[in-house]
Amino acid sequence: MKKDFMSGSELRQYLHISTRKMKYLMDHDYIPHENTGHATHKYRVSREEAERFKCRMEIEDGFLAELAGKFSNRSGHQLRRILEPTAENSKAFRLWLEKEWAELPEALPTQTAASLAGFAPQRIHKLIKEKALHGITVRAVQYISKSEFISYISSPKQIASIQNETYKGIIRQFIM
Numbered sequence: 001m002k003k004d005f006m007s008g009s010e011l012r013q014y015l016h017i018s019t020r021k022m023k024y025l026m027d028h029d030y031i032p033h034e035n036t037g038h039a040t041h042k043y044r045v046s047r048e049e050a051e052r053f054k055c056r057m058e059i060e061d062g063f064l065a066e067l068a069g070k071f072s073n074r075s076g077h078q079l080r081r082i083l084e085p086t087a088e089n090s091k092a093f094r095l096w097l098e099k100e101w102a103e104l105p106e107a108l109p110t111q112t113a114a115s116l117a118g119f120a121p122q123r124i125h126k127l128i129k130e131k132a133l134h135g136i137t138v139r140a141v142q143y144i145s146k147s148e149f150i151s152y153i154s155s156p157k158q159i160a161s162i163q164n165e166t167y168k169g170i171i172r173q174f175i176m
Contacts, residue, residue, distance in 0.1 A: 006050050008043035015054055021067070030064075063157070082171045085160035094154035096174050101150065107143040110135065117153050118166025127152070 006014060011031070012022040025031050026043050031053050034044040056063050083089055101116070108116075110124040124144065128135035133152060135142045152158065153167070162168055 004047055006045050006047060007041045008045070009041070011043070011045050011050055014050055015057065021070075024067070024070070060157075082162065082168060083159055083175065085156035087156060090154050090156045090159060093159065093171070093174055094150055097150045097154055097170075098147070100173075101146065104146055106146050107136075108146050108149060110142045110144060113144055113146075113149050115166075117149075117170070118164035 008022055008026060009019075012019055015022070017025075026033055031045055032049050036042055036044055083093070104112075110128075111121050113119075114121040114124045124133070125135075125142070127133045128142070128144065133144050133148055135144050137143075159171070162171065
């Protein structure tokens, strides 16, 4: 039987976030919780609130994007966004990618899609497994829809979490 409440430590593990980020989220009331007043096990969160918050993290584009880079351990680190993750920027970036990649086939092999965005092929396979993208296998080659892939990589959530130089380069070309 599941407990009705989670401690801060259990919540952190459930959400797969750092202790620092969890403490910030709690101290700034991002997640409804009870402060027990104890030095240890200070926070108590209902399981329902934790599940609702995790669902928002996974589904909502740009959710918590304003916190990206805030919890870096590098001293003096300041997040410098190449492109703000807004709905307008996302749409413009998607339209630009559609023109840039117009010559590519409508069904992209996962290897090709991965190299276009600077992802590891395993990441594309994971996205298919998580149903973030739809894949089809033909003669041992897995394919994804070009338009679906463009929509995925141009989403505010992806723009907010730029992680590799290839993707940064694409965005820099778009800005110019």
